[in-house]
Amino acid sequence: MTAPLDAPESAQKAEPEAITEGVRNTANRSLRQIAWQRFKRDKVAMAGGVVVILLILTAILAPVLTKLFGYPPNEFHQNLIDPLTGGVLNDPNDPMSGLDKTGGISGDHLLGLEPVNGRDLFSRIVYGAQISLLVAFCATLLCVFIGTVLGIVAGYFGGWVDTVISRAMDIFLAFPLLLFAIALAGVIPDGAFGLTGNGLRVGVLIFIIGFFNWPYIGRIVRGQTLSLKEREFVEAARSLGASNTHILFRELLPNLVTPILVYSTLLIPTNIIFEASLSFLGVGINPPTPSWGGMLSNSLQYYTTSPHFVIIPGLAIFITVLAFNLLGDGLRDAFDPRSSD
Amino acid sequence: MLTYILRRLGAGVLLLAIVTMVTFVIFYVVPRLAGQTTEQLATMYVGKAPTPEAIQATIDRLNLDQPIALQFWEFIKGIFVGAEYQFGRDIVQCSAPCFGYSFQTYQEVFPEIINRLPVTLTLGLGAGVIWLVGGVTVGIISAIKKGSIFDRLSMGVALAGVSMPVFFTGLLALAFLVHAWGIFPSPGYTPITENPLAWATGMILPWLTLAFLQAAQYARQTRAGMLETMGEDYIRTARAKGLKERTVVFKHGLRPTLTPIVTIFGLDIGLVLGGAVLTEQVYSLNGIGRYAVQAIVQSDLPVILGVTLFGAFFVVICNLIVDLLYAWVDPRVRVSG
Numbered sequence: 001m002t003a004p005l006d007a008p009e010s011a012q013k014a015e016p017e018a019i020t021e022g023v024r025n026t027a028n029r030s031l032r033q034i035a036w037q038r039f040k041r042d043k044v045a046m047a048g049g050v051v052v053i054l055l056i057l058t059a060i061l062a063p064v065l066t067k068l069f070g071y072p073p074n075e076f077h078q079n080l081i082d083p084l085t086g087g088v089l090n091d092p093n094d095p096m097s098g099l100d101k102t103g104g105i106s107g108d109h110l111l112g113l114e115p116v117n118g119r120d121l122f123s124r125i126v127y128g129a130q131i132s133l134l135v136a137f138c139a140t141l142l143c144v145f146i147g148t149v150l151g152i153v154a155g156y157f158g159g160w161v162d163t164v165i166s167r168a169m170d171i172f173l174a175f176p177l178l179l180f181a182i183a184l185a186g187v188i189p190d191g192a193f194g195l196t197g198n199g200l201r202v203g204v205l206i207f208i209i210g211f212f213n214w215p216y217i218g219r220i221v222r223g224q225t226l227s228l229k230e231r232e233f234v235e236a237a238r239s240l241g242a243s244n245t246h247i248l249f250r251e252l253l254p255n256l257v258t259p260i261l262v263y264s265t266l267l268i269p270t271n272i273i274f275e276a277s278l279s280f281l282g283v284g285i286n287p288p289t290p291s292w293g294g295m296l297s298n299s300l301q302y303y304t305t306s307p308h309f310v311i312i313p314g315l316a317i318f319i320t321v322l323a324f325n326l327l328g329d330g331l332r333d334a335f336d337p338r339s340s341d
Numbered sequence: 342m343l344t345y346i347l348r349r350l351g352a353g354v355l356l357l358a359i360v361t362m363v364t365f366v367i368f369y370v371v372p373r374l375a376g377q378t379t380e381q382l383a384t385m386y387v388g389k390a391p392t393p394e395a396i397q398a399t400i401d402r403l404n405l406d407q408p409i410a411l412q413f414w415e416f417i418k419g420i421f422v423g424a425e426y427q428f429g430r431d432i433v434q435c436s437a438p439c440f441g442y443s444f445q446t447y448q449e450v451f452p453e454i455i456n457r458l459p460v461t462l463t464l465g466l467g468a469g470v471i472w473l474v475g476g477v478t479v480g481i482i483s484a485i486k487k488g489s490i491f492d493r494l495s496m497g498v499a500l501a502g503v504s505m506p507v508f509f510t511g512l513l514a515l516a517f518l519v520h521a522w523g524i525f526p527s528p529g530y531t532p533i534t535e536n537p538l539a540w541a542t543g544m545i546l547p548w549l550t551l552a553f554l555q556a557a558q559y560a561r562q563t564r565a566g567m568l569e570t571m572g573e574d575y576i577r578t579a580r581a582k583g584l585k586e587r588t589v590v591f592k593h594g595l596r597p598t599l600t601p602i603v604t605i606f607g608l609d610i611g612l613v614l615g616g617a618v619l620t621e622q623v624y625s626l627n628g629i630g631r632y633a634v635q636a637i638v639q640s641d642l643p644v645i646l647g648v649t650l651f652g653a654f655f656v657v658i659c660n661l662i663v664d665l666l667y668a669w670v671d672p673r674v675r676v677s678g
Contacts, residue, residue, distance in 0.1 A: 173608070176653055188375050280508050293508075304516070307521065317505075
């Protein structure tokens, strides 16, 4: 065995310890360490990651944030509203002062006011983040659970099991999701499964989104399982008499964690848009609980007088979805063994 | 070739059967799982403030008190043979294909869907042409000039595009392009037979809005596919034997990139034609999707059922058409058929 050309001086002596020492700095890194190094260099993805963390903190700290910088999300401030148009007045003491072009953005109301009711938009956006992220995260978890179990089973067992599951995935991807979701939301009554009101709504949303979007994860897991199951460590486990359950969940699953993580990061933004769409159509979260999609649905009536009521909830969705997309794209590139260095 | 077509037809029929079954489960079984009694379920079909007699009549008409298997049979029979509903002494015929009957408005659902079909078709096909041509063109140029300003700019816009829900883009367009700056006329549908100019100007914003989101996805996908293809050995061979770059790109590079795009296009156009729910809602276009959304507000369940079923059928049929087009586009299908 010859020493590599550019090996350090000490390695030339061909002493075993010296060689491994030289190699340790470069090649002895795990895939995760390499990926992390690559990810750190990807400024755009890092920015996405930071925004995602900030958003999660915002959602968790919503009660504190609104107490510090806003008003209760359902408190009306109709004294600031022009009763004729529903827009926000320039001067609350003068009903003839015209409409504020910014929608009442001030130190008092950081993101302005909602038309007609005059509720504080900052608080409603912050609480909207709670619902949006909660639904998207839980729905993604459900997707990951169903997708992983079915994908790994299909890939590992093959044969008719694979045929049935793969066809099911094709069929799910071909369904008009939005129509089915509207239908489901329409047939489920106000009280069911021991839940009522928005608790039930959130549950139904999570179920609908999770149930319809799992094939995205399922396909990835199936493909990865197909290539992993031919590897030596699986052979070895099988020849040692390991059961199928052991191979599936102890040998294969740990190797699937990375792709699952990457693709669930990319599924979260899809699910956020899905939730917002359903709330926009009026089959999501019930008012007065704030939701971004619900706000945009209301703004359809007031965009002429209050354009800020379009921009602010819309930007909230846009920034959140973009941040998750950037983070997910960055993670995928970082973990992709085909990408250079 | 013939076996391929027959096999795809068989798969299409199977998919139709499954879609019908899932729709049935959503409308007849899920409410029961959610704890609805027969009376409550019937109430959802009659609509607001029904009398006990109306509820009982609906139970009889839809066989809600019969075993599930029989309900399913009647449901299928309704679609293919039609159904009859009794109102006191009158018998109302819902002729095949019977996609349901609204007990609120006393109208068959299917003709109502057909009435709204031109709006959805105009929206979907118009937008489809724009996003397919636009997205693929941008994707190809980006891939050929990888790393250029055009590539970075268009991929940035595309990423923003896939991160924007269509109703936000639509609302922005309404608030600024239409209302504040007056660049575009108010969107709305005029039949093309009435006034072709008004038809086009009224639909231009809905087309662009819907196409923007989709074009962004297509551009990203085309670029990724194209980059992968251009790295293949046979591209190097094609270049090495001295073919013009244009021939290499368009004859050798583009074809394998386009095959998956065609599949996705078939799916997407099917989904849009089954009701571009969000775009129709934001621009108040009276298409199929908005029909379903309005039915929710009025809790008119048979209408939602009809639209869901119709939308699912449309997706299946579009898939089938794409599969058949495949036989024509992709020579491998013809040979292995």
